[in-house]
Amino acid sequence: MASLTRIIEKHIEELLEGTSEESVFLSRKDLAQHFGCVPSQINYVIRSRFTPERGYIVESQRGGHGYIRVIRLCLDMPEERANHIEELVGDTVNEQDIRRILANLQYRGIITARERLLIEVAARFQEEIGRDLLDLSPYKRDSLHAELLKRLLRSLALG
Amino acid sequence: MASLTRIIEKHIEELLEGTSEESVFLSRKDLAQHFGCVPSQINYVIRSRFTPERGYIVESQRGGHGYIRVIRLCLDMPEERANHIEELVGDTVNEQDIRRILANLQYRGIITARERLLIEVAARFQEEIGRDLLDLSPYKRDSLHAELLKRLLRSLALG
DNA sequence: AAAGTTAAGGTCAATATTCGTCAATAATGC
DNA sequence: GCATTATTGACGAATATTGACCTTAACTTT
Numbered sequence: 313m314a315s316l317t318r319i320i321e322k323h324i325e326e327l328l329e330g331t332s333e334e335s336v337f338l339s340r341k342d343l344a345q346h347f348g349c350v351p352s353q354i355n356y357v358i359r360s361r362f363t364p365e366r367g368y369i370v371e372s373q374r375g376g377h378g379y380i381r382v383i384r385l386c387l388d389m390p391e392e393r394a395n396h397i398e399e400l401v402g403d404t405v406n407e408q409d410i411r412r413i414l415a416n417l418q419y420r421g422i423i424t425a426r427e428r429l430l431i432e433v434a435a436r437f438q439e440e441i442g443r444d445l446l447d448l449s450p451y452k453r454d455s456l457h458a459e460l461l462k463r464l465l466r467s468l469a470l471g
Numbered sequence: 472m473a474s475l476t477r478i479i480e481k482h483i484e485e486l487l488e489g490t491s492e493e494s495v496f497l498s499r500k501d502l503a504q505h506f507g508c509v510p511s512q513i514n515y516v517i518r519s520r521f522t523p524e525r526g527y528i529v530e531s532q533r534g535g536h537g538y539i540r541v542i543r544l545c546l547d548m549p550e551e552r553a554n555h556i557e558e559l560v561g562d563t564v565n566e567q568d569i570r571r572i573l574a575n576l577q578y579r580g581i582i583t584a585r586e587r588l589l590i591e592v593a594a595r596f597q598e599e600i601g602r603d604l605l606d607l608s609p610y611k612r613d614s615l616h617a618e619l620l621k622r623l624l625r626s627l628a629l630g
Numbered sequence: 631a632a633a634g635t636t637a638a639g640g641t642c643a644a645t646a647t648t649c650g651t652c653a654a655t656a657a658t659g660c
Numbered sequence: 661g662c663a664t665t666a667t668t669g670a671c672g673a674a675t676a677t678t679g680a681c682c683t684t685a686a687c688t689t690t
Contacts, residue, residue, distance in 0.1 A: 314536075315535065315536035315676075339639095341639080349677080352640080352679075353676085353677065360675080372639065373638085375684045376685055377637085378684085378685075379639085425542070429544055430586060430590065430623055432523040436524070437619050438597070460596050467588050476666060476667085511651080511669075534675025536676075537647070538648085
């Protein structure tokens with residue numbers, strides 16, 4: 313359970329929590345040195361963990377006095393949240409995408425565990441019906457999934 | 472009688488009971504090794520036993536330091552409560568029935584307003600698909616409604 | 631001011647480590 | 661016997677780690 317990536321991720325999260333600013337400035341080289349890894353490992357952590365999907369924006373600059381800046385987005389307004397959901401879901405999602413999106417939303421405190429469970433059950437039921445009873449194509453099923461997911465999440469975001 | 476699947480199921484349940492956390496992290500490879508089976512057997516146990524319908528959520532990650540995380544949302548539902556759901560919902564329900572049932576559950580504090588909203592939205596979406604896209608008979612639609620509602624409520628383990 | 635030097639960060643591909651899926655078969659329960 | 665459930669294994673997909681090589685910006689020297 314001791315994954316370097318997760319350790320570094322945690323570290324950056326703590327830096328963000330420990331500041332009143334909306335962002336932190338990191339030094340790739342120093343971080344890598346501190347955790348005893350190659351610098352590109354930091355890029356990997358950033359790319360895989362601090363994504364817009366998870367509510368972060370990242371800026372950086374090369375050269376002397378270079379830095380990596382991680383900015384925490386806050387989506388307070390319902391309108392923003394709704395738009396974010398549209399992007400997150402897109403036009404088609406498979407069951408794996410759904411699980412990933414829901415885990416992320418719960419992690420960010422946007423939905424509760426029970427709400428997540430309800431959404432999963434609804435999606436599974438729809439998948440089952442679409443596959444076994446109606447013999448829909450996988451593509452059709454995925455686009456129905458996307459539509460269902462967007463409606464469910466929108467109803468929460470706006471409410 | 473002591474099928475491998477049941478033994479592994481039991482093992483995971485015991486892990487869940489033996490922790491104060493709401494979830495356990497499993498290693499598919501180690502588990503398989505421990506029980507002397509192929510790794511995909513673990514997937515079978517998870518898929519057939521630890522479903523959202525039974526109140527579990529499962530997350531997993533591949534690759535280095537990968538894991539399977541089983542989250543338990545609720546305690547086992549007593550038999551009588553399950554029966555109560557069956558009675559409450561029956562074999563067919565129309566949208567009006569659904570609204571009535573949900574209003575009642577919310578009034579009794581068994582579900583939140585947001586959960587109610589999710590269930591209603593899911594039911595409406597299903598109705599819409601069944602009617603407009605698939606041209607199902609009203610009876611068929613109502614029995615699908617009943618099935619969906621029962622699954623959703625059962626997953627929340629309410630009575 | 632231009633050119634060179636130094637000090638950042640970025641990209642990409644190779645490799646290793648897990649887990650997931652699917653379909654064939656076997657076993658079990660009715 | 662037939663239908664459902666369980667077991668297995670081959671193959672595929674995702675994630676993590678590392679290192680070689682590239683790009684950019686500031687500083688230094690001429």
